[in-house]
Amino acid sequence: DVKVTQSSRYLVKRTGEKVFLECVQDMDHENMFWYRQDPGLGLRLIYFSYDVKMKEKGDIPEGYSVSREKKERFSLILESASTNQTSMYLCASSPWEGGAGGETQYFGPGTRLLVL
């Protein structure tokens, strides 16, 4: 069974703090993704990575950065947390199918972040 784990289920931080969200997958997947989920807005892609040390901006990268030093680990960094970054953050991974498309994304349980 594919397992994607996220370092925290709930997190409370103060405005201006640097926040690290960690994600680890155990299936040797090439692709990893960070989304945020907000009511009425669905899943919005923040950043994704197709390989170690590689990153691509998603639809809403502003205020975020990522790091992928090892294949199994993908970190999301909020450089200076703001209240509008209060949200549910979901990490996902998927295998690389050689460009065929249709890869299933496997999601972690999410981290609910509250920025005060």
Added chain:
Amino acid sequence: QQQVKQSPQSLIVQKGGISIINCAYENTAFDYFPWYQQFPGKGPALLIAIRPDVSEKKEGRFTISFNKSAKQFSLHIMDSQPGDSATYFCAASKGDDKIIFGKGTRLHILP
């Protein structure tokens, strides 16, 4: 053109009824259409998926209907059960490009 429009936002269905969630897309290059199911406190998980070479795919009580000419696809849940209460996301992708998700439908099945 990259959007996937999902409706309704929320849906209440009696136990045993049919739940129907609709999605529409613009980009004719999309070639993979999955549905994800998310229970409270959990991440989304793949429920069922279809490619545009077929018009329908059925897995148990879950059916995807696909209308290529109308650029629409829908999820039908037959004999809906309280355990089906969840948020459902339709999605679309093409080739090795990233998946585009709909905004989600919160489904509640009345016992």
